[in-house]
Amino acid sequence: MADPRHTDSGLAALVGVATAAAGTGSALRPEDVSCERLRGFFTGHLLAEDSPPALADGFVRRQGELDALVTYESELLALNAGGRLREPLQIVHPEDGMVLADYPLLLLDPAKRASYDRLVAWLKSGPVQKKIMERTLRRPVDPAVPRIESLRPPIGNALYFPDRQEVLDRLLADYGKAEGAPPARVFFVLDFSTSMAGERIAALRATFAGLSGADDSRSGKFLRFHRGESFTVIRFAGRVLDERTITYRTQADLDLLRQAVAADDFGEDTAVWSALDHAYGRAAELVRDSPRQGASVVLMTDGENNAGTGLDAFLDRYRALPEAARAVHTYTVRYGDADPRELDRAARATGGRMADATAQSLLNAFKETRGCTE
Template sequence: MVTGDGSVIEEPRLAVRHRSAGSWSRRSLLLFFLPVLATALTGLATLAVSGNLLLPFERVIVLEGKMASKRDFFEDEEVQRILLKHHIKVHITSSGSREVAVRDIAAFDFVFPSGQPAGDLITGVRAADGLYAKVHRPFVSPIVLATYREYAETLRDAGIATPLPSGGGDGGADRPLYYSLDKRKFLDSIDRGKRWNDLGIRRHGIANANRIVAQSPDVCGSNSAGTLHTPLEIVYPKDGIVVSDYPLMLLDPAARDAYDRLTAWLRSDAVQRKIMESTLRRPITPDLPRIPSLRAPLGNALYFPDSQAVVDRLLADYAAARSGGPARVLFLLDFSTSMRGERIANLRGTIDGLGGADDSRSGRFARFHRGETLTVLRFGGRVLDERSVTYTKAADLDRLRGFVAGDGFAAGTAIWSALDRAYRTAAGAVAKDPRQRVSIVLMTDGENNAGMSLDAFLGRYAALPPAARAVRTYTVRYGDADPRELDRAARATGGRMVDATEQSLLNAFKEIRGCHE
């Protein structure tokens, strides 16, 4: 560069220093680590919100199970994810229920057969061998037959099936969708090797020389894909719905903690709802709302034994109920103000039905027996009155109807005080005549809001003499009654709860009459 005086000055040079390949700038470090840090923080936040923050550090217990038709449920990705949240992983070996019952299961923590007969076989064998078994039943399913109309009508022509009364949503009197099945005649046709042609199916435009058989693992899901050209007809057993339960059986006591967590999870409302929606089986939780396809009441549920000895005992017990010592039933009936109107009308209709107005087969079985002593204890916020009648003639049943015909309602609902009073009556009855068979039926449409609590009652019940504690209570949930408390009270006394919110009150009482006889 030349200046004004002619001297030459060298221009400055800028030296550019290149960054070595092994060096990092602060900005580069931030650009690299910030996304990694953000991802890690997001993951930690997700684990914290979901309650799984410590899950990677907690021990996951693997349960080895053997089962049949429930495998798909336990292999569902969402089910596996939720189980993992509870630190449980279930590894399934698939097998038929019969194979589960008769093969060696020593290598498994639990088994899950489909149905009571297989479950009873397993528990019986293990009990005989002195082996451990704990049973939990998470859901039940009615057993019905599904067939095409031509086959249902053929059974009808043969006197084996009878169309059920028409109702909303069915095909009408000429094209019924539901039939009642006479199991004795149906099974007799199978045992005799009858063929569909023998029953006259040709009259309905079909020729079928095959033997009559009944096999269907999943009626509700048979047309889930919508591929059948004609709908299936449902055939119900004539004398009651056969119910299949599903015993989840723990075999290894060392896995008890995980098993208890698994069964508690299965009984939760969310899981019971998923079972109902994904498998179309009825939840064991009585107060969980049913999906539309499962809302129809089952009616009288029948659990068939798989042992001749059990059948013989049932027949002997039934004969004893008809000819043995005197029987007495105490009916605790809610006469709180919420029972006014339709509810009390249904209760009075129920008493009429048990008194002989219900002429159905189950009604004839469940009605009051001659010689039976019937006590009605009405209660509201306190015990209102207690009256008894021994049924020997028609006039006695008229007196019984008169006990519930009055409109003496009272505010409040003292459920457990009334039950305590009933047990005092029962204790006196069995002390006076030890041969007397006494049971209690408690019906309420509300929650306890007066008198003693359930815990207080259970404390007083525990102090009763052994003969009085042997009296069982059967509770009927009606209206807005608390199913958990009613179930707890019934189980504590050796009885059971029947839900009348999804069936008629008469059917609920008939079901109980079948229990305590």
């Protein structure tokens, strides 16, 4: 798609994707904008230009490596008709709807009202609308004008454009952060104490399967793992049991990620805060070596801390970290008999939040953690 900071078509595309991700069916509000929900879209965005024609030219040059093009319908139809493509594009009208572009004619001098009205009437007349449609491949404003074959498919719902500037500011800020930045790293700190054996570990494994693509719900499509993301899975009990880092490039990488939680070696005790401290040690190394790479920590436990360091000691160590490492937020997932007060306190102290899996499914709780990494 074209660069949304410089083009209306790019901004319309960004608003459309964000509206579909929010799933509200109404105009976007600031709280509806989640860069994590858009991260998969940003990850797959390989071509940006400062105008629709330049975007079309860029696609023609790279058509062997690009899979899709998001732009005005008229631009797509013109490409298909222009003879520059090896094979025609299949035009897709999003089921969720899309932002419609119009071209208003404004009257600047009230003294010219009569001339203005005559011009508008001429432009909206049937013969002129037909010529505009045939020459520019844009849909006529008058629904009574018969469509040419390529414009007969219905366009579906028209999406609301945001009516608040702060929404657009946040969308464009998220786009700017994602442009050229390395994909994010998520540190999963997972409780593998003996109390997790049985139904609880089965639910955890089903959660990772859902985030790997098995969840076909609307939110699942936007919040699943994205190509390019890196994951460090830290399993713990009374100590750290295992640590694996995987970058998702192919299906085989997702299989490795699921294998990381398929292990059956559980341990006695639950050293929650020692495991989280270990994760922050790894996060500190990451932000030191790759300052632009976003990162977050997801801590899931089903019990209270009964080994290793305490929460107060962890927070003291956290406050002593370099500023960049302290910008890594922790999202805690309360499961089973875990202490909600401690988990909420740890999340808030690190800039994250707690998701409660005792009041919803573990999968939905993990979806809540798919928040924006700074």
